[in-house]
Amino acid sequence: MRGRWRIIPAFLLALFILLSFIQPVIASEETEDEFQDRLSGLLEESNNSITVFYSNSCSACKKVVPEIIELAKEYPEISFNYFDLYGSDENRTIMLAFGEKYGVEYPAYPVVFTGDCTVLEGKSKIELYLRKVLEAHKNGYIPDAEYESSLWSAQSPPSEASNGTATDDNRKISLLLVILSGLADGINPCALSVLALLLATLAGMNSRKKILLGGLVYTFAVFLFYIMAGLGILTIINYSGFSGIFSIAAGIVALIAGIITLTGGIWEGKTVSPGIPVSKRPAIKKIMERASIPAAFVLGMMVGLFELPCTGGIYIAILGLLSSRMTFYEGLPYLLVYNLMFVVPLIAIILAVAFGLSPEKVDSWRDSNKKLLKIGIGLILIAMGLYILAGYLF
Structure with a gap:
């Protein structure tokens, strides 16, 4: 009997190997065309909304996302969109599309996109500047590429090296x-x-x-x-x-x-x-x-x-x-x-x-x-x- 139990690890491992060659099929109610339409809509609306990308496995994200949600309650007139990258290649595709639009080749999450060119990467930048961005949205200064560029060149946002993101x-x-x-x-x-x-x-x-x-x-x-x-x-x-x-x-x-x-x-x-x-x-x-x-x-x-x-x-x-x-x-x-x-x-x-x-x-x-x-x-x-x-x- 003991000999039989010893083959269980080998059997499970063989199962892993077999499944590696099987393309998993995930049930989805959204077709490829519908996904592309939704993505296009999100990109079109991004200038006038706040789009947040995070991962449920990221320690910095776990700290900053609740802060964003609380801050959003103070600005009900502004639309917020949240995308969890955890186990979702679809949301990863959306983030990369936003990165391409905003000129960021590989965004480091947590990251916020808004306006014509505003990108807040990492916990430190989000905590320091998101309220200012929301105030600018509320007062009609954003979206405006010229205003946003002058704002960030004056503020000199902190380096990402210290915020612990990816x-x-x-x-x-x-x-x-x-x-x-x-x-x-x-x-x-x-x-x-x-x-x-x-x-x-x-x-x-x-x-x-x-x-x-x-x-x-x-x-x-x-x-x-x-x-x-x-x-x-x-x-x-x-x-x-x-x-x-x-x-x-x-x-x-x-x-x-x-x-x-x-x-x-x-x-x-x-x-x-x-x-x-x-x-x-x-x-x-x-x-x-x-x-x-x-x-x-x-x-x-x-x-x-x-x-x-x-x-x-x-x-x-x-x-x-x-x-x-x-x-x-x-x-x-x-x-x-x-x-x-x-x-x-x-x-x-x-x-x-x-x-x-x-x-x-x-x-x-x-x-x-x-x-x-x-x-x-x-x-x-x-x-x-x-x-x-x-x-x-x-």
């Missing part, structure tokens, strides 16, 4: 986080141990070409599996509208996985330690003994299947961040970068072995540094879990 600087930090996380995940002892055994088998054939081909095919299979799994998970989250719930769950999973991995590194053998199930190792060994290119590919897919539910805490944490801070299509490049970084250590080891490094030395290094690697990965997972939970809840 600016380009924050996106650079996010990209660095993705790169470092992928590299950290790529040196986990589980993946390295299987790779070392594969290389030892291939090295026995005394062929550099077979070492390179077999190792790279194995790495490609792992990369492909992880990409497919990530796409499946992001697709389900994006179209289900549960990105906030998933983000919190990902933070909790990362925190728990970090504690387990950390304690496993400190007290090795005395605690539960994630890894490929012992019952699956004979099957892996049997495939490895074939030492063929197709066998290397199958091995890579098998390792990905059994490794991800056990040691994919960092990956789940990154997917949680992507799902809560970006749309599906914005997150795709970051997903690709993460998985490229994930296989960089594997590729480096394959090249080293192909040009003379003993596979036994790779495995010896892994074994001697196993505790240190687990402690490091455990600390990274704990930090990421706390970061996700703090960023979303507070």
Whole structure:
């Protein structure tokens, strides 16, 4: 009975992968033509109304939107339109159309559009200037491009760098986080141990070409599996509208996985330690003994299947961040970068072995540094879990 329960994570993961290739169908009462008509109407009315874009997963938005709603009550003669970007590619399309009209290539939410050229990006600008904008609307000074331009050149609105919204600087930090996380995940002892055994088998054939081909095919299979799994998970989250719930769950999973991995590194053998199930190792060994290119590919897919539910805490944490801070299509490049970084250590080891490094030395290094690697990965997972939970809840 216990053996049957072990296949549940693998079954769920396979379901994620299958669904990643299925285009979700979302029931909508609005046709494409009706949406375009509505968008055109919103753009035409934007000069004389206040249009607010925000995200329910944005901490700055959660603070400033209630303030906007309260302020709007003082100006009942002015029309306010609110668009939540959280899980809505349709509202994202509307925001980008507003950005194009107002000359902002990538608006940073929360953002307010009004008048002929007035754009208030971020919590700080909205809190400082929205009342003045509303007063100008009330007194008939807005819309007026000349007046608005002179108003903002005189006021010198504050820099966006300090308001904590989704600016380009924050996106650079996010990209660095993705790169470092992928590299950290790529040196986990589980993946390295299987790779070392594969290389030892291939090295026995005394062929550099077979070492390179077999190792790279194995790495490609792992990369492909992880990409497919990530796409499946992001697709389900994006179209289900549960990105906030998933983000919190990902933070909790990362925190728990970090504690387990950390304690496993400190007290090795005395605690539960994630890894490929012992019952699956004979099957892996049997495939490895074939030492063929197709066998290397199958091995890579098998390792990905059994490794991800056990040691994919960092990956789940990154997917949680992507799902809560970006749309599906914005997150795709970051997903690709993460998985490229994930296989960089594997590729480096394959090249080293192909040009003379003993596979036994790779495995010896892994074994001697196993505790240190687990402690490091455990600390990274704990930090990421706390970061996700703090960023979303507070």
